[in-house]
Amino acid sequence: MFKGLSRNDWLLLAGFSAFVLLMPIILQPIGAAYPALMQKICIFGIFAIGFNILFGLTGYLSFGHAAFLGVGSYAAVWSFKLFTMNIIPALLMALVFTTIFAVAIGYISLRRSGIYFSILTLAFAQMCYNLAYSVLTPLTNGETGLQLTLKDPRWIDAMFHEPGAGLPRATLFGIDTSGGGLGGFYLCAIALIVCFFFSVRIFRSPFGMMLRAIKSNQTRMRYTGFNTRPYLLAAFVISGAYAGLAGGLMAATDPLAGAERMQWTASGEVVLMTILGGVGTLVGPVIGAGVIKYFENIFSSFGDNTLHGVFGFLPDIIEQPLVSFLSLFVGEGWNLTLGVVFMLIVIFLPGGIMEGLRRIWSRLNRRHDGGEKIAVAQPQPAE
Amino acid sequence: MSMSNVVLHVADVHKSFGGLKALSDVDLQVMEGTTHAIIGPNGAGKSTLLNVCIGRIPPDTGAVVFDGEVITGKQPHEINQMGVVRVFQTPEIFPDLTLLQNVMVPAFAKRDGAFRLNAIQTVSNQHDIRDEAEHWLEDVGLKDQKDMTAASLSRGDKRRLELAMGLIQRPRLLLLDEPTAGMSRHDTNSTIDLLRKIKARGMTKIIIEHDMHVVFSLADRISVLAQGQIIADGTPDEVKGNPKVQEAYLGGPRQ
Ligand SMILES: Nc1ncnc2c1ncn2[C@@H]1O[C@H](COP(=O)(O)OP(=O)(O)OP(=O)(O)O)[C@@H](O)[C@H]1O
Numbered sequence: 096m097f098k099g100l101s102r103n104d105w106l107l108l109a110g111f112s113a114f115v116l117l118m119p120i121i122l123q124p125i126g127a128a129y130p131a132l133m134q135k136i137c138i139f140g141i142f143a144i145g146f147n148i149l150f151g152l153t154g155y156l157s158f159g160h161a162a163f164l165g166v167g168s169y170a171a172v173w174s175f176k177l178f179t180m181n182i183i184p185a186l187l188m189a190l191v192f193t194t195i196f197a198v199a200i201g202y203i204s205l206r207r208s209g210i211y212f213s214i215l216t217l218a219f220a221q222m223c224y225n226l227a228y229s230v231l232t233p234l235t236n237g238e239t240g241l242q243l244t245l246k247d248p249r250w251i252d253a254m255f256h257e258p259g260a261g262l263p264r265a266t267l268f269g270i271d272t273s274g275g276g277l278g279g280f281y282l283c284a285i286a287l288i289v290c291f292f293f294s295v296r297i298f299r300s301p302f303g304m305m306l307r308a309i310k311s312n313q314t315r316m317r318y319t320g321f322n323t324r325p326y327l328l329a330a331f332v333i334s335g336a337y338a339g340l341a342g343g344l345m346a347a348t349d350p351l352a353g354a355e356r357m358q359w360t361a362s363g364e365v366v367l368m369t370i371l372g373g374v375g376t377l378v379g380p381v382i383g384a385g386v387i388k389y390f391e392n393i394f395s396s397f398g399d400n401t402l403h404g405v406f407g408f409l410p411d412i413i414e415q416p417l418v419s420f421l422s423l424f425v426g427e428g429w430n431l432t433l434g435v436v437f438m439l440i441v442i443f444l445p446g447g448i449m450e451g452l453r454r455i456w457s458r459l460n461r462r463h464d465g466g467e468k469i470a471v472a473q474p475q476p477a478e
Numbered sequence: 479m480s481m482s483n484v485v486l487h488v489a490d491v492h493k494s495f496g497g498l499k500a501l502s503d504v505d506l507q508v509m510e511g512t513t514h515a516i517i518g519p520n521g522a523g524k525s526t527l528l529n530v531c532i533g534r535i536p537p538d539t540g541a542v543v544f545d546g547e548v549i550t551g552k553q554p555h556e557i558n559q560m561g562v563v564r565v566f567q568t569p570e571i572f573p574d575l576t577l578l579q580n581v582m583v584p585a586f587a588k589r590d591g592a593f594r595l596n597a598i599q600t601v602s603n604q605h606d607i608r609d610e611a612e613h614w615l616e617d618v619g620l621k622d623q624k625d626m627t628a629a630s631l632s633r634g635d636k637r638r639l640e641l642a643m644g645l646i647q648r649p650r651l652l653l654l655d656e657p658t659a660g661m662s663r664h665d666t667n668s669t670i671d672l673l674r675k676i677k678a679r680g681m682t683k684i685i686i687e688h689d690m691h692v693v694f695s696l697a698d699r700i701s702v703l704a705q706g707q708i709i710a711d712g713t714p715d716e717v718k719g720n721p722k723v724q725e726a727y728l729g730g731p732r733q
């Protein structure tokens with residue numbers, strides 16, 4: 096299992112792990128080093144890595160991945176309610192249920208490709224969303240969302256000790272993961288590193304190469320002797336399981352689940368993260384998730400008052416219209432900012448942040464080699 | 479393993495597209511170990527015939543029998559796994575992959591079958607498949623470019639790449655649709671040499687070609703297709719001398 100990765104891959108893994116584990120220090124200067132934000136970045140990082148296994152490798156664009164996030168959360172919270180506050184069974188339940196779910200949805204949706212596949216997945220997710228509010232309220236608790244109560248049986252926990260006075264916290268063998276402390280963050284960080292490792296393995300494996308080949312020319316694959324359906328289904332289920340784990344972790348760090356987690360905007364968000372970071376790259380999706388969650392946090396907390404504070408030095412006649420214009424983009428309007436940034440990326444940098452980094456890198460390298468050689472190698476075209 | 483085994487039998491196949499009879503009453507037998515050329519003017523139905531053989535187009539009536547088994551109605555990947563490999567008229571390659579990966583992918587199909595979830599090993603550890611892929615790239619003269627992306631190849635080079643992709647599967651029956659179209663004279667000749675070499679190993683081939691130099695260098699038997707019908711069938715010499723062929727194919731009896 097640990098054989099066969101190249102030195103560069105190991106370096107990448109080591110660098111990635113170090114960065115993730117040191118986030119509480121590294122993110123200090125930009126004011127993002129508090130657990131609630133960092134664990135959110137890790138959870139959405141996992142979600143985006145999984146999404147990228149489907150979209151990045153096979154090119155199948157699912158618009159319904161938030162359904163798995165929701166199912167994972169509900170399954171985990173039910174495990175808390177029925178069995179134990181230990182998160183291991185909760186995460187396993189999340190994985191098992193999302194896998195079953197993904198097999199069913201994938202089996203049907205993958206009968207089509209391209210835009211029809213996207214629409215089918217979107218339809219499934221919206222169906223889940225609506226069912227959660229209507230027929231399935233016994234399971235989902237409708238609009239209130241599924242929460243822990245003092246009346247929950249928690250059979251396994253009850254066998255070992257008397258229930259305490261207040262609502263219990265989710266734990267990992269004694270480590271509190273839902274208290275908003277570093278315990279929850281490190282749980283998510285380690286899960287992210289493990290998920291990243293598996294994604295590297297998949298990218299480097301024959302299975303990953305077959306998925307890329309399917310993306311490149313599915314017709315050729317069929318006439319080359321491959322049954323492409325099970326390959327696609329496997330990719331779909333793996334990526335659904337990643338989303339389910341992410342949903343389970345959401346519950347493990349904050350034991351409640353609501354249907355809004357399955358809304359199409361949540362499905363769209365992971366698409367944005369992946370594209371913003373760089374589709375088909377290993378770290379791109381995580382970077383995309385981090386950037387979006389970080390800026391969401393900053394921008395959505397801005398209000399008119401903050402803007403007035405920033406631009407207070409300007410004369411009123413300029414300040415007033417400027418602030419009322421900018422206020423469209425902050426607070427509730429953060430989604431507008433996100434939309435604009437996304438448009439700019441898709442138009443000017445379709446490979447996302449990773450492509451941007453690569454361009455900067457190659458420009459720097461060129462400068463090191465000396466610009467003169469380049470000038471000789473690429474003569475200006477004559478008039 | 480006698481040379482007189484029928485490997486492929488196209489039995490009374492009809493195929494119409496709307497009112498157009500693309501194939502009518504086509505009956506064709508291909509013997510084991512031979513190179514069987516199919517020639518005919520543009521639009522004669524040659525590619526359609528191959529499409530019927532590999533399950534891309536279902537025939538209206540009739541059947542295709544490969545190695546004693548009816549293959550009409552089977553899935554394309556099943557037909558490939560039985561050993562029938564097609565090289566297309568418009569090159570079908572993996573444009574986003576490198577040349578080496580392009581040739582490795584079919585080798586995986588040959589080794590691991592139609593589906594195997596192998597996410598444990600790494601591609602770089604599959605030394606046998608890599609070596610074999612490099613060997614076939616060398617045979618078609620593309621080894622120097624093995625790390626290039628296939629999209630950037632010229633049309634002729636794409637054909638040679640696709641040929642390597644077909645050959646690495648060591649098919650029992652190889653279907654070639656104009657394998658040298660778009661190639662330089664030099665590349666055409668080296669392709670002919672390569673196909674001869676394979677023939678020595680006993681691979682059966684059907685080859686569609688407009689270039690008569692290629693046809694007469696390779697073919698043991700020639701079938702002539704015109705307007706969806708086989709109008710002549712025989713050894714190269716027999717076909718060359720057939721007045722019907724000259725009329726239909728060369729546009730009138732030769733002076
Ligand atoms: N899928 C299809 N749908 C409709 N018509 C088709 C289809 N495929 C082929 N045809 C028609 O059938 C006829 C035979 O086509 P085919 O491609 O088999 O000819 P060909 O002998 O391979 O010609 P060429 O030498 O130009 O490749 C043509 O008139 C073509 O337009």
Ligand SMILES: [Mg+2]
Pocket residue numbers: 524525526567655
């Ligand atoms: Mg043709």
